[in-house]
Amino acid sequence: MNTPIETGPAGSGQVVDRVRDGMRGIGVGSVAIDVVPLGERRGLPPVGEEWSMAVARALAEGRPIIITIDGPAGTGKTAVAQRLAKRLGLSILDTGAMYRAAALVAIEQGIGIGEPGRIVDAVSRCGLRVEFGDDPPTIHASGRDVSDRIREHDVTQLVAPVSAIVPLRDLMISMQRQIATEHPRLVTEGRDQGTEVFPYAAVKFFLTASSEVRALRRAAQIKKKTGVTPNLEELRKEIEIRDEIDRNKPRGALKPAVDSIIVDTSRMDEDAVVGELQKLAMAAVAAMLDGRKQRA
Known part of the structure; x- marks a missing residue:
């Protein structure tokens, strides 16, 4: 059962203290972080040399630093994950x-979509790869960078049923785990990262927001990119249909891991989300290292 914790300038330290206590022994319970007013901006917490030393120590001890961020579309996963990783x-x-x-x-x-076997075969042969030399990393398929093309509407309409193909998920999970062996210091975002792909992750986040807020965010993205103002009600319906498909997938269903930290971003600005996740992630890694030391 999720435990609400108030956030805000006065409560942010309490969030870290109480979650840190819950993390001792490496276990992290599901925590619902309450909302802060939209537009409220707080300075991001410093990282400091202690964090770099903790990461180096974890890797020296053979413990990869994997942070998962799951949740439905429109919760801010991609932007938050990129900033947190940086x-x-x-x-x-x-x-x-x-x-x-x-x-x-x-x-x-x-x-x-009625030919799932052909889709899996085509994807396995297309040279799909992530180019980590770019900032942010780009996605390549069929010999070219498709990072912009994959954000267009026709792809968005098809991605939910395609991602429900079980053999395709198996292929993707294998690729993602291989990426983690090559990049053991990793923030990875999606829908099943904490439940299916990296159940051993150092810390798992699950972002959520109302479908109305997510539709507004998506509309703003579309208008910024195309200059066109989309129909909010149509966007909301598309989002809810996508959620229903994702929640009922036979593999990789959209749901928080039992040990995830659940963050409602409906009324949180990006700085607030990044700041909270940063503090909680740093606390989780410290707890992981403390737990290892206690058992030694």
């Missing part, structure tokens, strides 16, 4: 982009 000096993996690339491959090769 602040903590970790690599970033957008697994949703991998599934979008798979949907694009199906579109460009004229393969219908």
